[in-house]
Amino acid sequence: MTRPPRRIVATPAAWAVWGAVTLFFVGVAGVIGSVLVNSFGTRWFDTWLPEGYTTDWYGQAWEEFTLLPVLGVTLMVCLLVTGISVLVGVPASYVLARRSFYGRRAVYLMFLLPILMPPITYGIPLATVLYEYGFAGHLSGVVLANLVPSIPFVILTMTPFIEQIDPAVERAARVCGARTRQVFLRILAPLLIPGILASSILVVVRTVGMFELTFLTAGPDSQTLVVALFYSMSASGIRAQQSVDAMAVIYTAMMLVLLVVALRFVNPTQLVARVKEDPE
Amino acid sequence: MTTGSRFDRLRLDGVSRRFGGADALAGLDLTIERGEFITLLGPSGCGKSTALNCLAGLLPLTRGSIWRDETRLDTLPPEQRGFGMVFQNYALFPHMSVRKNIAFGLQMRKVARAEVRRRTDEAIRLVHLESHADKLPGQLSGGQQQRVAIARAVVVEPSLVLMDEPLSNLDAKLRLEMRTEIRRLHQSLGLTTVYVTHDQEEALSMSDRLVVLRAGRVQQIGTPEQVHTRPANRHIADFMGFRNLLPVRVGEMAGAGVIVDGGGLHLTGSPVGEPRPGEPAVAAIRPEDIRIAAHPGEGVEVTVEVVEYQGREVSAEVRTGDGTLLHLRTARRLAPKDRIEVVLDPGRLLVFPAGPDEQGSEP
Amino acid sequence: MTPVALRHRLAERGIDARLLLLGPAALFVAALFIYPFCYGIAVSLQPAEGGPFAAYQSFFADAYQRDTIATTLWIALPAALLNVLASVPIAYRMRGRFRGKRVLTTVLVVPITLGTVLTAEGLLNFLGPTGWFNRVLLGLGLVDAPVSLTHNYWGVFLSLVITGFPFAFLLVLSYLSGIDPSLEKAGAVLGAGWAQRFFRITLPLLAPGLATTFCLTFVLAFSVFPSAILVGDPSGTTRVISIAAYEAAYVRYDYAGGAAAAIVMGLVELVVIGLVLGLRGLLYTGSTSGGKG
Incomplete structure (x- = not known):
């Protein structure tokens, strides 16, 4: 049976709901819009729009904040974190999806905790440990710190994905004479690729946006874009507000590109939860 | 129990439903007499479920009208039509016990508490679920869930009971038992029933009259014997074995x-x-x-x-x-x-x- | 016991060689999460001066530190509550299919991806004394002087709503779409009106999901850090516990104090989550489908 498209009837409740949604979007648009406009404005004090427009702030931001190396670091951190999390996380999620064993719940909880804890709570002791062993202040420290929520994230998104692959497929392959390695490479890997892509892109988005852990472990030459942005903002007054905004726009653009890429592989709602599509 | 709201006949007058330009149901005319067991029969996609949902008020019509004697029903929301319905997947409220599921319709009708208790108990006895009354639907077998769904639909003494392929999720043996059970309830409670199925054997054995549908259109209306021996066209013949x-x-x-x-x-x-x-x-x-x-x-x-x-x-x-x-x-x-x-x-x-x-x- | 017998004993409990695939992940989490956590606890118990609990004593003795707990809760609880409660009617209305649903959910994801730092920067521009928001209010004559919404409680609160609401909404929407639509139809045929269907069928089935959503949204709000510094009043009304922990560790180099504050933060969060999940345990938390098929 199919359902008819929902009618948009203007009941008071509907008005209230759509009003709230509109208000929210106006807010979001205002937040992004004012950053965008300011980054192109020459002087903007007590008026609706800036007096003139220029792209100079971008050049200035690029120079002043040494954005090229910052972008390089961001990219490097993302690649390493994503690669390692997938390599380490997928086999673990395979075990969690397929096997029931003594202590499975405890293991699951252990992987859940890093996602539930505020990053600052474990970030501060983690940073201390990383300083002790000489990792913090370098790229390696940033990568290690970002792995803490990323590996569990891969595990938690991949486990349900593997659960929905019929285990009979693997048994069939074994009966056909495939060994463990062949089952993995020829049967599971092709089936897992969509899930791995989705999960990696989500890890990239989270890593680019991860502020706290990177902030606590990065040294001067291992800052990612979001941390560099935070420093330039808290030091505002020294730098022109517009060039900070130009940097924010670069960050936004990067995030939006990632988002567009992500949405090619995952449903928007999957960014926060595994949503069942409409059952019909 | 007897049917609550007295009525003589229910009339469907050119009931139609279109989905995005395609007719799911085109001009269904049907008069249902009180006490009748009518089956809508046809292959999947023939419009029988659409017809049932239109009747229940779950789907708005795109043309036509539905009348109970002189009352026009199709403009009323489902909750005001006073029907009972058994869904294909039963649609039992998973968070309520068997007893609460059955009592739900009575509570919605603001029936007095003692009366709710009495009628719910009676309905539970009727479908032989006395020992399961306080369980949740998830703890019951398919056949038991089916009985709860039926009890929930008939306890409100509806003027019309609608059943949407209620036996399709049961195994063959249980299906035969429930067939007899439904027919028995229909007769002993004096219900008026509209039943939807794609199983011609089920339709022939249970109904007083059959409505055979194909591609949203009525092909034939008749007694089981008429449809069985003299199908109106070759498609029905094909479908009827x-x-x-x-x-x-x-x-x-x-x-x-x-x-x-x-x-x-x-x-x-x-x-x-x-x-x-x-x-x-x-x-x-x-x-x-x-x-x-x-x-x-x-x-x-x-x-x-x-x-x-x-x-x-x-x-x-x-x-x-x-x-x-x-x-x-x-x-x-x-x-x-x-x-x-x-x-x-x-x-x-x-x-x-x-x-x-x-x-x-x-x- | 012979090796074979041992292997059989272990196999009985589901333990065999393939569990080794868990190894690397477990090792990473143990080395980078559990060990530092224990290390943090150990550090917090070894302050430069005083007994083992001196760091905790000084945290609770100093009102400037102690009050950060209340400040954090006072920001995080209302923000999380608002995000969840506002999501329910909106998601309820949008649970069916309609044109543009995918566009809407896509746009909603944007604030989540932007993160707190950018939201803070935008809020400073948008809600500042000369920002568009105040210009509109002044222009409409609703206020005489610009409303102060940045560098105080409201700036942080709004930044939490902007990043937290879409998150809560999408989660609630996913829980709602998991509820079998035929249940509401069954309710309608049985005579339940709109409100009765919502409060007696949908809400009880949704409640456990709401509790989970509240927990996750609360975790996001509770760990508020950059926006509390950037759009808040980090030395006053929005001096949240993470700022206290950060300052202790990196401004005063009091590692024991920093670790203690971080651990207090984790404990407070766990207490709130524990309470909510405890209440959730009292609810019906089984399947949300109406039966077989």
Whole structure:
């Protein structure tokens, strides 16, 4: 049976709901819009729009904040974190999806905790440990710190994905004479690729946006874009507000590109939860 | 229990439903008398569930109207129609016990607490679930969930009970039991029931009248016997178990019968509709109406190809010398490659005109 | 016991060689999460001066530190509550299919991806005394002087709503779409009106999901850090516990104090989550489908 498209009837409740949604979007648009406009404005004090427009702030931001190396670091951190999390996380999620064993719940909880804890709570002791062993202040420290929520994230998104692959497929392959390695490479890997892509892109988005852990472990030459942005903002007054905004726009653009890429592989709602599509 | 709101008949007047330009249901006219058991029958996608949902008020109509005596129902929301419904997946409230599920409809009607208790207990007894009254639906078996769903629908003494393929999720044995159970409840409670199914056997055994639908249109309305013996067109015949559908050409009319030729067969049958001499037609006959000839020369010679053992009888696939394939059932023990003669009962052979897709017609 | 017998004993409990695939992940989490956590606890118990609990004592003795707990809760609880409660009617209305649903959910994801730092920067521009928001209010004559919404409680609160609401909404929407639509139809045929269907069928089935959503949204709000510094009043009304922990560790180099504050933060969060999940345990938390099929 199919359902008819929902009618948009203007009941008071509907008005209230759509009003709230509109208000929210106006807010979001205002937040992004004012950053965008300011980054192109020459002087903007007590008026609706800036007096003139220029792209100079971008050049200035690029120079002043040494954005090229910052972008390089961001990219490097993302690649390493994503690669390692997938390599380490997928086999673990395979075990969690397929096997029931003594202590499975405890293991699951252990992987859940890093996602539930505020990053600052474990970030501060983690940073201390990383300083002790000489990792913090370098790229390696940033990568290690970002792995803490990323590996569990891969595990938690991949486990349900593997659960929905019929285990009979693997048994069939074994009966056909495939060994463990062949089952993995020829049967599971092709089936897992969509899930791995989705999960990696989500890890990239989270890593680019991860502020706290990177902030606590990065040294001067291992800052990612979001941390560099935070420093330039808290030091505002020294730098022109517009060039900070130009940097924010670069960050936004990067995030939006990632988002567009992500949405090619995952449903928007999957960014926060595994949503069942409409059952019909 | 007796039906609460008294009424004489329920009338569907040109009820139609379109989805994005396609007719899911086109102009359903039907009058349901109080106490009747009506079945909407047809293959999946024929519009039978659409019809039921329109009747329940879960789908707005795009044309037509529904009347209970002089009250117009199709403008009312489902909660004000006073019907009961059994859903295909039962739709039991998973967070409520069996008792609370059954009491729900009564509570919505603001029935006094003691009365709710009494009627719920009675309904639980009626479907033999006394020992499960305080369990959650998740703890019950499929058949028990089915009983809860039925009790929940009938406890409110609805003027009409709607059932949407309620037995399709049960195993074969349970399905037979519940069939009898539903019919028993229908009679003992004096219900008026509209039942939807794609299973022709179920439809024939339970209903007072059948409404056969195809592609959103009514093909035939009649008693089980009418539909069984005289399907209105070849599609219904196909659906009602006429496994042998032979393309033929109409010869001459012979009294009430008609003579047809095709596939090396020369047959006599009864016309349905208006097959015209010289035009193509479809000859339809059930496997059980083809018998093995009593003496040589009486029938058509065929070779047995496949034999399926089915207990008391066998079902066999045989081929004529001209290559026409026939299905038959017989008590005789046949073996592949046997050569036998068969007779197609002229009284049971129906001849339909083979025109383009016939639209619905009533006998 | 022979090796074979031991292997059989272990196999009985589902333990065999393939569990080794868990190894690397478990090792990473143990080395980078559990060990530092224990290390943090150990550090917090070894302050430069005083007994083992001196760091905790000084945290609770100093009102400037102690009050950060209340400040954090006072920001995080209302923000999480608002995000979840506002999501329910909106998601309820949008649970069916309609044109543009995918566009809407896509746009909603944007604030989540932007993160707190950018939201803070935008809020400073948008809600500042000369920002568009105040210009509109002044222009409409609703206020005489610009409303102060940045560098105080409201700036942080709004930044939490902007990043937290879409998150809560999408989660609630996913829980709602998991509820079998035929249940509400069954309710309707049985005579339940709109409100009765919502409060007696949908809400009870949704409640456990709401509790989970609240927990996750609360975790996001509770760990508020950059926006509390950037759009808040980090030395006053929005001096949240993470700022206290950060300052202790990186401004005063009091590692024991920093670790203690971080651990207090984790404990407070766990207490709130524990309470909510405890209440959730009292609810019906089984399947949300109406039966077989």
